[in-house]
Amino acid sequence: MPITSPVLNHPLRMTLAAEAHSRPFLQLDAPESVTHLALYAELDATPDWHLRKLVDLCGCFGVAGPAADAKYFYHDFGRFRLKWECHTEFATFTFAMRHADSAPLAQAFERIPLMHVPQQWLHGLKGKILVAAHVVMEKSGPGKDPDAREIRAVFEGLSLAASVVLQDAEVWSDFLIQSDGFSRFVVRDLGLREYQLGRLVQRVLEIETYRMMALLGLPHALASTTTLNTIEAELARLTEEMVDSDDDTSAAGSVDATGEPDDGERALLRSITGLAARSEKLALDNSYRFSASQAYFQLVKARIEELREVRIDGLPTLREFMERRLSPAMSTCAATVRRQAALAERIAHSNDLLSTRVGIAQELHNRQILQSMNARAAQQLRLQQAVEGLSVVAVSYYMVGLCGYAAKAAKSAGLPINTDLATGLMVPLIVLVVWLGLRRLHGQIKH
Known part of the structure; x- marks a missing residue:
């Protein structure tokens, strides 16, 4: 049974099958x-x-x-x-x-x-x-x-x-x-x-068409050389500044009193970030052209392979001609791609090193702040302990006064009580009870 009904076929079947015959010679x-x-x-x-x-x-x-x-x-x-x-x-x-x-x-x-x-x-x-x-x-x-x-x-x-x-x-x-x-x-x-x-x-x-299309990447590679040289020289200068700043200042000196990078570190970070942006833009501008050049170069080699060449005495073959004239240009494009990638990686490493140095300085600054906070907390604890002793005396004083009034009231009621003697005897007992009560309260809070 013939399969001619559109319902039976995949929507792209005819289109995909015709693609192999879309460009007849x-x-x-x-x-x-x-x-x-x-x-x-x-x-x-x-x-x-x-x-x-x-x-x-x-x-x-x-x-x-x-x-x-x-x-x-x-x-x-x-x-x-x-x-x-x-x-x-x-x-x-x-x-x-x-x-x-x-x-x-x-x-x-x-x-x-x-x-x-x-x-x-x-x-x-x-x-x-x-x-x-x-x-x-x-x-x-x-x-x-x-x-x-x-x-x-x-x-x-x-x-x-x-x-x-x-x-x-x-x-x-x-x-x-x-x-x-x-x-x-x-x-x-x-x-x-x-x-x-x-x-x-x-x-x-x-072969002729793809050869010319592949060579379109060569002007981009040659033009990128000047830009890459400039970026590499600037990166070398910034790296030298980082080394010199490491020798001249300590890690704590790379941040200000608020814990932020100082003016020198900010300038280095801005410069390195700018280099990273320029390198990324250059890579984006050239990535398609270089990729297309490599693809066309592969097509040229494939078409030459299909010719199954045999040498004519005294003359170079088409393959040899392309290897001598086209391959160096494609190698230049490939070398530029590798150089761009290596430069971007070096810039990223420099940025990471500077960020790490600033981070270490900030951590040291934060550690100093925490140490000062701990010292202040210890001072507050000692002050609190001193005040706690006074609190025992104050509470005991008021409780002794209350007990004295109670003793006077009992004497007025006819009980044979010496109020002064009773008040004096109750003082150490009340102080002990108040002190134990405060310690128990502190223990419960600490737990």
């Missing part, structure tokens, strides 16, 4: 030429600016443009074919044009599909083109040695890279922007199977 057959443009999306640009450029180009030829949410577009305009792809940070326009016959390489780079594109539309790409490349594909039989002098003549660079790829093709390039503003690639078909040429050209163009 061009079907190419030598002799043919390709022009590839990669337009970088600036931070202040609107998200759909490259889509509007595509719609404008389609409008020049009376062709309906893609939908507003499209990420891929292909159309055969007759004289040329166009493939448009939308990526996260850039959009690519790949123009392809077939030729009826082969031409010398010097003339082949003059027969480009971009000649059929309106110049007004090209001028509208001002400030957006990051990659512009021409690819010329020529047919050659297996075992036929290429004319190296003819191939070198179409490149202006002195360092040429080339290799046998996929066992049945050759790729030549100097990865240099020529005087016409385009980089150039020569792909020789030595017997590729159907559709292999299209996949090969797509990999080559992706």
Whole structure:
């Protein structure tokens, strides 16, 4: 039973299944030429600016443009074919044009599909083109040695890279922007199977595009060097001030009478906090760019790995060229990332050390306060004990007086009592009873 009802399928099943086929490669057959443009999306640009450029180009030829949410577009305009792809940070326009016959390489780079594109539309790409490349594909039989002098003549660079790829093709390039503003690639078909040429050209163009996107992190790394040097010098100065203040003052001298850090410690804390903020801002400004550069670099290496290169005698391979030219730039970006992290860690350690020193000083100050409070409490206890003795005398005095009045009252009632003798005898007894009573009361309160 076929499963075609939308009720049976997961809502994302069709979308996820189509993702693997969302960016098909061009079907190419030598002799043919390709022009590839990669337009970088600036931070202040609107998200759909490259889509509007595509719609404008389609409008020049009376062709309906893609939908507003499209990420891929292909159309055969007759004289040329166009493939448009939308990526996260850039959009690519790949123009392809077939030729009826082969031409010398010097003339082949003059027969480009971009000649059929309106110049007004090209001028509208001002400030957006990051990659512009021409690819010329020529047919050659297996075992036929290429004319190296003819191939070198179409490149202006002195360092040429080339290799046998996929066992049945050759790729030549100097990865240099020529005087016409385009980089150039020569792909020789030595017997590729159907559709292999299209996949090969797509990999080559992706290598060039991802290489340029990866290098976007290098200016950030170079610009960050000056800032990192300044922050490191300032941190070294502040650390030296901390050491000097440790030698000149005791821990108790780092806080004032109220237990707060003194002016010198406050200034150090503000300076270190400012360095931490500047370091964090620098890391936030560069984190995405450096991460993206590493991701693009990994894609470049993956695409080169897929080519399965074999060396052509006397020439470096594409892998060797990238290792010699691109890898150092990526190593610089990675070193800058590590340096930023190490600097942030050192600033945090310095801040912790200063905070610990201030905390120790505050604890010592608090200890001194507690000691003075304990001394005052002991004085109050001794004063209370002295007053307690007077309290026994006072209470006993009043109780003896009351007992004396009672004795006088009994004598007036006719009892044979010597009031003075009775009062004198009761004094020690009353004092003892009052003293024992107060001690018992204190014992109950203490318990």
